[in-house]
Amino acid sequence: MAQSFALSCPLPITKHKHIVMGHGSGGRLTAQLIHDLFLPAFDNPLLRKLDDQAVLDVAAGRIAFTTDSFVVTPLFFPGGNIGELAVNGTVNDLAMSGARPVWLSAAFILEEGFEMEELSRVVAAMSAAAARAGTAIVTGDTKVVNRRSADKMFITTAGIGEVPEGVAISASAARPGDAVILSGSIADHGMAVLSKREGLELEGEILSDTQPLDRLVAAMLAAAPRAIHTLRDPTRGGLGASLCEIACSSQVGVEIDARAIPVREAVKGACELLGIDPLFVANEGKLVAFVDPAAAAEVLAAMRATPAGRDAVAIGRAVDRHAGMVVMTTEIGGTRIVDLPFNEQLPRIC
Numbered sequence: 001m002a003q004s005f006a007l008s009c010p011l012p013i014t015k016h017k018h019i020v021m022g023h024g025s026g027g028r029l030t031a032q033l034i035h036d037l038f039l040p041a042f043d044n045p046l047l048r049k050l051d052d053q054a055v056l057d058v059a060a061g062r063i064a065f066t067t068d069s070f071v072v073t074p075l076f077f078p079g080g081n082i083g084e085l086a087v088n089g090t091v092n093d094l095a096m097s098g099a100r101p102v103w104l105s106a107a108f109i110l111e112e113g114f115e116m117e118e119l120s121r122v123v124a125a126m127s128a129a130a131a132r133a134g135t136a137i138v139t140g141d142t143k144v145v146n147r148r149s150a151d152k153m154f155i156t157t158a159g160i161g162e163v164p165e166g167v168a169i170s171a172s173a174a175r176p177g178d179a180v181i182l183s184g185s186i187a188d189h190g191m192a193v194l195s196k197r198e199g200l201e202l203e204g205e206i207l208s209d210t211q212p213l214d215r216l217v218a219a220m221l222a223a224a225p226r227a228i229h230t231l232r233d234p235t236r237g238g239l240g241a242s243l244c245e246i247a248c249s250s251q252v253g254v255e256i257d258a259r260a261i262p263v264r265e266a267v268k269g270a271c272e273l274l275g276i277d278p279l280f281v282a283n284e285g286k287l288v289a290f291v292d293p294a295a296a297a298e299v300l301a302a303m304r305a306t307p308a309g310r311d312a313v314a315i316g317r318a319v320d321r322h323a324g325m326v327v328m329t330t331e332i333g334g335t336r337i338v339d340l341p342f343n344e345q346l347p348r349i350c
Contacts, residue, residue: 204266
């Protein structure tokens with residue numbers, strides 16, 4: 001007896017617990033990812049249009065523009081994750097010019113098999129970080145690569161900010177006599193990432209310092225808008241690399257006192273145990289400022305009145321000798337030349 005079969009086209013599976021190649025195809029799964037995850041998290045009128053670009057109304061004046069990529073491993077570490085790191089990092093790069101962050105873009109490279117739940121946690125953290133900084137993610141992109149072609153997730157963010165009139169901050173603008181001010185303890189982020197990555201059991205809790213610095217900078221500018229010559233957030237390469245770069249760009253000497261540089265006890269202990277110099281460990285929520293000495297006390301007071309700058313301290317000064325060189329008075333009273341390292345002590349930390 002002949003049998004008949006009813007042929008039908010099955011509906012595609014659209015609910016996934018992991019990223020699949022189709023999420024980067026530009027088809028139905030891509031649209032679902034955008035509408036179900038990215039749009040609710042980053043919702044704003046500009047993004048809602050889903051154009052290939054965001055058309056921005058820019059006031060007359062100057063803007064700052066920056067971009068950065070984030071490849072940190074692990075994605076989640078004590079005190080933060082790659083999502084808020086990506087937003088805070090770009091917000092802070094804008095803030096170092098004195099700019100008020102206004103708009104961000106976010107591009108994701110996702111590895112096939114990456115868990116959707118982890119992606120959701122990262123996106124939620126980015127949304128919260130953008131809200132804290134008073135900025136909006138207005139455009140972006142998503143690509144999916146084959147398994148073992150990436151390490152779960154990479155993020156690239158770009159940002160645009162408005163620079164107030166009369167503000168001229170640059171790594172090349174430090175002057176002899178400037179006070180060198182640090183906003184707080186160093187090496188927290190790098191050691192937090194390393195301890196998680198290597199599964200180290202260390203005495204004391206070490207948390208990343210990732211946070212936005214735009215409000216801290218705004219408070220500094222409100223206190224003395226023309227007295228702040230140079231700002232830098234010492235991320236890769238740490239405080240040591242940032243000071244060397246500023247000394248070279250401005251052609252000033254820099255003299256700092258190791259005893260004035262705050263390092264948390266747990267971080268100091270971990271660095272000593274591993275033979276790592278905290279001066280060259282990355283930070284993600286600190287800044288170093290070169291400030292006219294006549295306004296240094298006022299700026300320092302303004303910093304200490306903010307959450308991000310409550311532990312701010314003067315650590316040295318710029319001088320008109322040994323141009324391009326950083327010299328540090330050590331904890332035992334000797335002197336040491338601080339020079340750029342040949343390689344990263346801790347790779348993949350931002």
